[in-house]
Amino acid sequence: MTEHPTSLLQSLALGELDRDEARAVMEHADACDECAAMLADAMRGVAVLASATDTPVTTTPVSSTSKTVRGRDSRWLVGLLAAAALLLGLWNIQLETTAASVPVEALVHSHFAHHALSGSGGQAKLIQALDGSWVYVVATGLHPLRAYDVQVNETTIGSIRADLTGNGTGFWRRPAGKITSAALAGPDSSLRWNGR
């Protein structure tokens, strides 16, 4: 490519060139100060857009955890602790509804009840305080980066967004009271628990 491919630089940055076209434009720009500068500007602009649109959003950090968790269903407790560990490491994150952190009591088995949500499109568990004053949702097998509504007693209390591996968690405080049903609803999932 001997002429300046000026008109193709934006197309390259925006991803509309095929591999061969992109390679030819890039090889020219790699040896041309003028085109390199223009392409770099366009690349930084696209990177700025990508930085916003591709950032996974999950939930708020937890301040401490417990080593004394024991329970009937250790698989879910392992998941819970893994989620808590994840939360400990992710400080630049946000909860979509309630900015409450996960309390230590949420990790102590004797203080909560847990219920599996059944249906299609993943697995989820509702973990609740015995008085219903908080709920913690742990889900896996979801579609990466998609948002799912969390419903308690037929009311949407917020949403969780699956991470890159399809896992999602959310924690909410709520008025103490009996929880009779819970559901996780997304574009490709319908998981539900009906209390007895």
Added chain:
Amino acid sequence: MTASADADLIARLAADDQSALDEAYKSYAHRCKAVAMRTLYDDALAQDAVQEAFLSLWHHRSGLVVRAAGIGPWLIVVTRNAALNIARTGRRRQAREIALAPFDAAPDPTDVAVANVEAAGLHDAIARLPDEQRAVIRLAYFHGATLAEVAARTGAPLGTVKRRAQLALARLAQTLGGAQR
């Protein structure tokens, strides 16, 4: 990664230091994977796109563009391009299946992306773009239209659309790019 660390990596890459590629991978692979996942929604395919981008980084390690753009933006764009090419290839291969598949009830990725942009504070920066530049970014980046399609839809000459894209991306890079490198 700081600008000075990035500059050090670029210098070492240009000197054929393979350990610099390893360090770049450790620093940027996760970010690149997220970019690829946004397009592909498939872990293995996204990893293919990331690998392709890092191989390409090695190939272009001594070129002017990596130095001018910075490793992060360069990798993000090349990863995204690799992912888009993988997606395009897949779409051709799966054309018959798509015709028979049930309608995907997933939310419009454009809506999701725009919502995330707003959440990340980019909304104002995009809103401050002139109308004609903002229209190009919305159609070409968020809706995935080619610049030729943008020209057809807006009625502007293709050269004008390309100029608007260049100005808009450069302005976004100037406004917000410093923190992204």
